[in-house]
Amino acid sequence: MPETSLDPKHFSALRRFKAGIFKVLAHPTRIHIIETLRSGEFSVGTILEQVKVEPANLSQHLSVLRQSHLVVTRKNGNQVLYSLRDPLLIDVLDAMRRYFQKHFEDSIEMLKQMEPVR
C-alpha cells in the first residue's frame, strides 16, 4: 500500500523512479519496440522485422525493457513472445505524441540540432 507520509526522502525516491522509466523510454529503438508491441504479442524474430537492428542489439534493448517491467515475456517452444505489460504505458506515449504534435515546428528545429541518423 502506498505510503501516505510526507517524508521528502520518499518524493526523491519517486522522482528517481520516474526518471528511471523515462530513461528506459529515452531511446529510439526502444520506442520502436514499444510501438510495435502496441498491436499485440510478438516473437523477437517478428519484432526484428519491424525494428531493423542487429539481433544482439535488439536483445539488449529488450533486456532493458524487461528489467524495468515495461514488457513481459512468455516462452512458446523455440521462441520468446513479448508484450506490453500494461496499456497505461501507451497513455504515456500518446500524451507525448500530443505534446509533440502541438510543437511540430520546434521538433524540426530540435531534430536539426540532434546528430544525423546513425
Added chain:
Amino acid sequence: MPETSLDPKHFSALRRFKAGIFKVLAHPTRIHIIETLRSGEFSVGTILEQVKVEPANLSQHLSVLRQSHLVVTRKNGNQVLYSLRDPLLIDVLDAMRRYFQKHFEDSIEMLKQMEPVR
C-alpha cells in the same frame, strides 16, 4: 504543416525526437524542476529553494530544459523567471504517475536495484 508522407525515415525522425524529450525528462532533478513549475512561474533562486542542488548544477539542468523548449524564460530585472512552455507536458507526467501508481510494488523493486541516493 505536418508531413503526410509514409517515408520510414520520417518515423525514425519522430522516434528520435520522442526519445530526445524522454531523455530530457530522464533525470530526477529535472523532474523536480518541472514539478515545481507546475504551480507557476518562478525565479532560479526560488526554484533553488525547492530543488536543493548546487546553483551551477541547477543552471545546467535549466539549460537542458531550455534547449528542448520544455520551459520558457523571461527576464525580470535582476532575475530570470522560468515557466513550463505547455501544460501538455503535465499530461505526460500525469500519465506516468498513473502508470507508476498502478505498479507501486515493482517500483519499490526497481528502486532497490537502482543506485542509492547520491
Added chain:
DNA sequence: GCAGTACTTTCGTAATTTCGAATATACTTA
C-alpha cells in the same frame, strides 16, 4: 546425440552525461 534455429549474454571500446569548481555575464544600487 547432433545440427539448426531462436534468442541472450559478455566483452571491449567509443560516445555521452553528470557534477563541482572556477570563471564569466547581466543587472542593480550606492
Added chain:
DNA sequence: TAAGTATATTCGAAATTACGAAAGTACTGC
C-alpha cells in the same frame, strides 16, 4: 564606476550507455 546579487558557461574527471563481435543457452527435429 565599483561592489553586490543573480544566473550562466566552461572545464575536467568519473560514471553510464550504446554498439558490434563473439560466445553462450535453450529448444526442436532428425
